[in-house]
Amino acid sequence: ALTAAALQGAPYGLVVSAGIGGGFQPDAPVGSVVVADEIVAADLGAETPDGFLSVTELGFGTVRHRPPEELVRRAAAAVGARAGAVLTVSTVTGTAERAAVLRERHPTALAEAMEGFGVAEAAVAHGVPVLEVRAISNPVGPRDRAAWRIPDALAALTEGFGKLVPVLESWNRHDS
């Protein structure tokens, strides 16, 4: 979509990755909304005998994208959301141990989801800023599929977006 728009001479000004996500407890309770101040590829790298090395530590590129600070601030204020790191994972966390490892590696993490980093990479490749918004459907921790509250999270996301639209419409990327 970014390429097609650019080729048509009508490039996007902002990419928003939005959806449901797991919330690190107690900071991001189920039903709350989180705006990413960092979008982090949390499991992209290599396991070594000395622990996990991110692709950045391996020398291959970035695992971290930072949305425009002022936009994050305004979006979080409008929605009544917390701002913090949102981790992108390939495997949904299913144990307390894994949740603790992620939180130790990323102390500012509020949520995990699966798409943000890929979306951010595409946006950055086009020179377009990116924002990630997640409504919390489940706690990050021991797998309990019955505890996922997807309709509640989607309702929170819908309500949040209603408040976000004026912020997005008035935001100018030169603001920050």
Ligand SMILES: O=C(O)c1cccc(C(=O)CC[C@H]2O[C@@H](n3cnc4c(=O)[nH]cnc43)[C@H](O)[C@@H]2O)c1
């Ligand atoms: O039943 C499972 O354990 C399971 C395993 C893999 C994927 C799913 C999904 O339904 C995730 C799809 C969707 O939801 C986002 N999401 C929501 N909560 C989380 C989470 O705790 N960790 C990672 N992703 C999550 C994700 O971004 C996808 O869009 C279920």
